[in-house]
Amino acid sequence: xxxxxxxxxxxxxxxxxxxxxxxxxxxxxxxxxxxxxxxxxxxxxxxxxxxxxxxxxxxxxxxxxxxxxxxxxxxxxxxxxxxxxxxxxxxxxxxxxxxxxxxxxxxxxxxxxxxxxxxxxxxxxxxxxxxxxxxxxxxxxxxxxxxxxxxxxxxxxxxxxxxxxxxxxxxxxxxxxxxxxxxxxxxxxxxxxxxxxxxxxxxxxxxxxxxxxxxxxxxxxxxxxxxxxxxxxxxxxxxxxxxxxxxxxxxxxxxxxxxxxxxxxxxxxxxxxxxxxxxxxxxxxxxxxxxxxxxxxxxxxxxxxxxxxxxxxxxxxxxxxxxxxxxxxxxxxxxxxxxxxxxxxxxxxxxxxxxxxxxxxxxxxxxxxxxxxxxxxxxxxxxxxxxxxxxxxxxxxxxxxxxxxxxxxxxxxxxxxxxxxxxxxxxxxxxxxxxxxxxxxxxxxxxxxxxxxxxxxxxxxxxxxxxxxxxxxxxxxxxxxxxxxxxxxxxxxxxxxxxxxxxxxxxxxxxxxxxxxxxxxxxxxxxxxxxxxxxxxxxxxxxxxxxxxxxxxxxxxxxxxxxxxxxxxxx
Numbered sequence: 001x002x003x004x005x006x007x008x009x010x011x012x013x014x015x016x017x018x019x020x021x022x023x024x025x026x027x028x029x030x031x032x033x034x035x036x037x038x039x040x041x042x043x044x045x046x047x048x049x050x051x052x053x054x055x056x057x058x059x060x061x062x063x064x065x066x067x068x069x070x071x072x073x074x075x076x077x078x079x080x081x082x083x084x085x086x087x088x089x090x091x092x093x094x095x096x097x098x099x100x101x102x103x104x105x106x107x108x109x110x111x112x113x114x115x116x117x118x119x120x121x122x123x124x125x126x127x128x129x130x131x132x133x134x135x136x137x138x139x140x141x142x143x144x145x146x147x148x149x150x151x152x153x154x155x156x157x158x159x160x161x162x163x164x165x166x167x168x169x170x171x172x173x174x175x176x177x178x179x180x181x182x183x184x185x186x187x188x189x190x191x192x193x194x195x196x197x198x199x200x201x202x203x204x205x206x207x208x209x210x211x212x213x214x215x216x217x218x219x220x221x222x223x224x225x226x227x228x229x230x231x232x233x234x235x236x237x238x239x240x241x242x243x244x245x246x247x248x249x250x251x252x253x254x255x256x257x258x259x260x261x262x263x264x265x266x267x268x269x270x271x272x273x274x275x276x277x278x279x280x281x282x283x284x285x286x287x288x289x290x291x292x293x294x295x296x297x298x299x300x301x302x303x304x305x306x307x308x309x310x311x312x313x314x315x316x317x318x319x320x321x322x323x324x325x326x327x328x329x330x331x332x333x334x335x336x337x338x339x340x341x342x343x344x345x346x347x348x349x350x351x352x353x354x355x356x357x358x359x360x361x362x363x364x365x366x367x368x369x370x371x372x373x374x375x376x377x378x379x380x381x382x383x384x385x386x387x388x389x390x391x392x393x394x395x396x397x398x399x400x401x402x403x404x405x406x407x408x409x410x411x412x413x414x415x416x417x418x419x420x421x422x423x424x425x426x427x428x429x430x431x432x433x434x435x436x437x438x439x440x441x442x443x444x445x446x447x448x449x450x451x452x453x454x455x456x457x458x459x460x461x462x463x464x465x466x467x468x469x470x471x472x473x474x475x476x477x478x479x480x481x482x483x484x485x486x487x488x489x490x491x492x493x494x495x496x497x498x499x500x501x502x503x504x505x506x507x508x509x510x511x512x513x514x515x516x517x518x519x520x521x522x523x524x525x526x527x528x529x530x531x532x533x534x535x536x537x538x539x540x541x542x543x544x545x546x547x548x549x550x551x552x553x554x555x556x557x558x559x560x561x562x563x564x565x566x567x568x569x570x571x
Contacts, residue, residue: 137278138174139327140432141406142167143182143371144390146222148195150187151477152507156392157194158473162437163391164202167405170432171210174407177278179206179213182371182388183220183291183331189227207238214276219244219290220331220371243288246296247271267309269316275324284410285321287313287328287365291372306332306356314365325410325426328365332356336380337373337387340397358382367408367427375401376431386429392436396479396508399440404433441478441504447512449483452491456498463502476504483512485551538566 145163149156171179186195206215217240219225225244232242247268274286292306299305310330317326335355358364358379368385375398376389388406393399407430443458444450450458463476478499482492492509499506542562546554554562 137178137276137282137284137410138176139178139180139276139284139408139410140170140174140176141180141182141329141369141388141408142391143331143369143388144184144220144374144394145181146184146187146390146392146394147199148187148191149392149394151394154477154505154507157198159392159437160195160198163434164198166434168202168205168209170405171206171213175210176213176407178276178284178286179215180286180327180329180369181215181217182329182369183218184222184371185217185220185228186223188222189224191227203235203238203240207240211239212279213239214274214286215240216274216276216286216288216329217242218288218329218331218371221291221293223291225290241274241288243272243290246290246292267312269313270320272313273317273320275321282410283321283324285317285324285326287317287326289313289328289330289332291331303355303357310356311361311363314363317365318363325367326365327408327410328368329370330368331371333372334358334370334379334385334387338375338377339373340375340395340401358385366410367429369406369408374398376404391434393440396440396442396477399442402431402433403436404431406430407432437474439474439476441476443478443480447481449486451486452494455487455491455495459495459498459502463499463504466501466503471505472503477507478504479508479510480506481510481512539563 145160147160185199191199203215206213217228219228223244227244229242229244235242248265249268250263251266252263272288274288275283276286277283289310292309294302297305297309299308310328314326314328318324333354333356335357359381364384366384368379368382370379370385370387373387374390374394375387377387379385379387386406389401389403390398391403391405393401393403409428409430411426411428441462443462463478464472466472480495480499482495487495496506496509539559539562543554543559546558
């Protein structure tokens with residue numbers, strides 16, 4: 001039999017039959033219900049019939065000694081009343097004040113009277129309980145998984161399984177209210193069957209592990225929006241929301257521009273606004289923005305079009321859900337982002353044509369988590385927007401990046417507790433670092449010129465040996481930077497063989513070609529700049545460069561072939 005505590009202050013100064021009751025569950029029932037607001041309303045309608053039973057207690061406390069009454073009610077075992085208690089799970093929870101009355105099917109009143117001193121102590125205890133339980137919401141944020149990625153031809157499926165196992169452990173530990181995945185779930189628009197299997201297995205495990213967690217996924221520039229959204233009707237039933245496309249709806253003409261067409265298309269912002277409610281009834285609004293392609297943002301300037309879209313969406317969310325905290329998840333290139341040099345994995349348009357400028361956005365969301373840029377960082381000079389970064393390094397240029405996920409804690413302040421409300425910083429972000437299964441090694445790390453023997457010594461000292469000739473679960477990815485004037489082609493092959501005997505996989509040999517030393521060129525006493533080389537006969541410059549490159553002069557046959565080529569190209 002479920003036991004419920006109803007606590008009420010019976011004020012001596014009021015003789016009329018109105019009471020504020022604070023609802024506290026002592027023993028919880030088994031099934032949760034996420035819609036607290038509707039549950040309370042239904043419960044309220046059920047308790048309207050038995051006000052007289054409670055008022056019988058009134059006479060017992062209306063004296064100089066007792067100001068406070070604690071009433072324990074034992075509902076009759078049936079299938080009606082417990083149905084409205086499903087929102088109480090896991091812990092004893094405190095709600096109130098809520099105007100309630102006692103249902104007819106509750107019997108066996110037990111009255112416990114408290115003195116004024118006891119009443120004050122209990123009030124302090126209840127205050128601490130409310131602050132600890134009711135005033136926070138946890139959200140995990142991640143992006144740029146790139147499932148199905150090949151790292152220099154090496155299948156990274158085991159690495160992704162390693163990360164997803166770790167992520168499940170974080171979900172089990174943190175018990176978040178929501179998991180946000182901000183784009184680039186897959187490495188390409190046509191992922192392999194193996195990559196899709198890993199993806200759906202994770203969703204199944206995550207939703208089973210934490211049934212009350214809301215999962216929200218948006219498409220990135222690497223994803224096929226339509227493919228990602230295909231299972232949306234099914235996954236929605238398991239608290240997984242996917243947003244790949246931005247939908248538009250037809251609006252009838254309201255201005256002179258619509259005279260010919262009869263109307264115009266507008267964004268369906270409602271589809272991108274997703275409320276997330278925790279077990280205590282606190283609500284946060286998620287603005288799920290997929291990667292906005294040029295066919296969606298039909299502006300003269302793509303950057304300005306994205307800016308307008310984000311601002312309009314935020315304004316619509318605040319209008320629809322006033323007073324709610326808004327968190328935006330997006331996949332975009334924000335102006336001022338720090339990216340690795342020589343990094344081709346982050347597809348950035350030269351000239352900044354896709355840069356989104358967040359400066360001057362006064363009515364921005366309370367927090368913004370983004371994908372696309374693989375380096376974890378604040379977005380420019382904001383304190384309310386961050387890139388979570390990729391979960392794995394996507395190139396050797398990202399060797400020194402940190403990887404992991406963000407834990408966002410939303411605190412719900414109340415004016416009567418002296419906390420600021422509105423757009424105050426009532427959130428914090430903790431970084432949960434993840435160590436990838438395989439490390440990236442660049443050898444040597446500096447620009448040192450190494451002889452063959454020094455190369456052998458370096459590889460033997462830096463790379464671990466294989467066990468029984470087999471790679472371990474945590475082998476290294478290796479790139480060699482080789483200056484060829486110190487090594488022959490046979491030497492490089494021997495080094496390649498040596499690395500492959502270690503607990504490592506050789507991904508790349510970067511052949512460093514030395515810069516042309518002008519002092520070695522004939523007639524170089526007059527050469528002080530590139531213009532001087534341009535003004536020389538091209539054949540002389542090429543002959544000198546050939547000699548420096550190969551440590552041998554060009555033979556007559558090579559010189560004739562080059563001369564003929566230069567003559568032909570000049571015609």
